[in-house]
Amino acid sequence: MPELPEVETIRAQLHPLLSGLHIVGADSHPSAKFSPAVEAVGCRIHGVGRRGKYLIVALSDHDACGALSARHELIIHLGMTGRLAVSPGVDLSHPHLRAWWRLDNDRILTFHDIRRFGRVYVVAAGSYDDIATLSRIGPEPFSDEFDGEALWRALRSSSRHVKTQLLSQRPVAGVGNIYADEALWLAEINPAARSLSKPRSARLAETIRTALASGLRHGGTTLRDYASLNGSGGNQDHLHCYGRAGKPCQRCGVELRRRVIDARGTTWCPICQRR
Numbered sequence: 001m002p003e004l005p006e007v008e009t010i011r012a013q014l015h016p017l018l019s020g021l022h023i024v025g026a027d028s029h030p031s032a033k034f035s036p037a038v039e040a041v042g043c044r045i046h047g048v049g050r051r052g053k054y055l056i057v058a059l060s061d062h063d064a065c066g067a068l069s070a071r072h073e074l075i076i077h078l079g080m081t082g083r084l085a086v087s088p089g090v091d092l093s094h095p096h097l098r099a100w101w102r103l104d105n106d107r108i109l110t111f112h113d114i115r116r117f118g119r120v121y122v123v124a125a126g127s128y129d130d131i132a133t134l135s136r137i138g139p140e141p142f143s144d145e146f147d148g149e150a151l152w153r154a155l156r157s158s159s160r161h162v163k164t165q166l167l168s169q170r171p172v173a174g175v176g177n178i179y180a181d182e183a184l185w186l187a188e189i190n191p192a193a194r195s196l197s198k199p200r201s202a203r204l205a206e207t208i209r210t211a212l213a214s215g216l217r218h219g220g221t222t223l224r225d226y227a228s229l230n231g232s233g234g235n236q237d238h239l240h241c242y243g244r245a246g247k248p249c250q251r252c253g254v255e256l257r258r259r260v261i262d263a264r265g266t267t268w269c270p271i272c273q274r275r
Contacts (some may be wrong), residue, residue, distance in 0.1 A: 001080045001117075003070050004141070004174025006217025006233065007053050012083060013229040015048040017086050018057065018109065025102035027092070031116065037099035039122035040074045052137045052173035053077065055084075058125070071219050075134070079117030081225045085110050109265050116224075138171045141209055146172055148202025155196055162204075163191035164262040172208060178221050178242045182211035185241035190275040191266050214238055241267050 002010075022044045028034040044056035057074040076084070082098075090100065090108045091132060099111040099120050105274065111118065121131060128135040138154060139145035155169035165171055166180045175183070184191050186207035189200060196204065215221055220233030227233075236243075240250050245258035247268040258267050 001053070002051065002078045002082070002220070002226050003053060003176035003179055003215070004050075004212055005218075005235065006177070006220035006228070007078065008050055008216060009054055009220045009228045009233065010078075011048050011050045014057075014086070014109075015085065016106075017229075018045045018103070019047050021045050022104040023059075023101045023106050026100060027117075028099040028120070029097075031098075033116065033118070034098045034111070034120050035075075036122045037101065037111075040072075040101060043072065043074075043167060051134060051140075052169055053176070054131075054134055059122075067189070071125060073121075073123055075119075075121040075131065076111065077119040079113055079115065079184070081114040082118035082223075083112045083227055085112070085229060093225045124222050133169055136170060138170045139172060139213055140175060141172050146205065148198065148205040151205045151208075152196065152198050152201035155201060157195050161191060161261050162189065162193045162196060163264070163266060166208075167264065170177060172205075174212065175208060177264055177266075178223075178239070179208070179211045179215060181242040182214075183208040183268060183269075186210055187271050187275065190273045191268050193275055199233055233248065241269070245266065 011245050023040045026038045028037040030213045040059060043059035043061055043087050046060045049056040055076040059072040059074055061071045068193060086107050086109050090106050090110050097110060098110045098115050101109045151171055155165055158165055163180050163184060166175045183204060187204045188202055215235045218233060218235035218238055220226055221235040222232035225238055245267045247256055248270060249256055252271045254269060254271045256267050256269055258265060
């Protein structure tokens with residue numbers, strides 16, 4: 001599933017391509033997961049933002065005086081296999097096309113999703129009550145609201161495994177399976193731990209930012225499905241832990257192991273990340 005670096009890479013590419021354009025047509029797969037796409041027709045795109053793993057397209061409507069005011073947001077969650085593209089010609093009968101928006105520059109924004117785990121919403125700006133994860137999401141990892149103290153307070157409120165808490169999006173936004181494994185390995189913290197001291201929380205907050213920054217710097221991690229508008233990312237060549245089970249730890253040389261923690265495959269070092 002695309003995580004913060006992948007979604008932010010796509011956001012940065014979409015923003016200059018879409019800002020200022022009007023949506024003049026749209027259609028979607030009949031599923032309620034994608035059908036809200038048509039509600040954006042007639043709106044002007046004010047800009048493309050991001051919150052955690054969600055793309056947030058600000059939409060401006062024309063009021064009675066003809067002035068533009070940001071009133072709604074088109075929210076896109078890519079799920080596991082979602083891909084966005086902007087192009088002049090599109091096969092609208094493609095079996096994996098889930099939603100599309102025709103723009104007033106004769107281009108089309110398309111959302112393909114093989115497994116249909118993605119979602120599309122159109123909501124009043126900032127009204128996320130019906131989007132469970134987004135309404136309860138934690139601070140952005142590069143914001144002033146996120147530090148070791150904030151992470152420690154968030155983690156101590158639950159007895160679940162540390163990795164599971166990170167994946168919930170409540171302690172910090174945008175961290176998924178890849179970057180959780182990476183951050184925990186960098187911090188030398190066992191993913192099955194259920195509590196952390198303040199110093200270890202501070203270390204983990206630092207390595208979360210380090211792992212995500214690597215993903216951003218290399219255009220995201222492409223292992224199978226993820227691709228930005230400009231092609232695949234390159235961070236898979238810079239991973240220390242995720243997906244390397246059976247290979248030697250880059251720090252101590254011991255073979256990395258894999259186990260399932262709360263239904264999520266997890267890689268860790270039995271020496272560097274002892275409980």
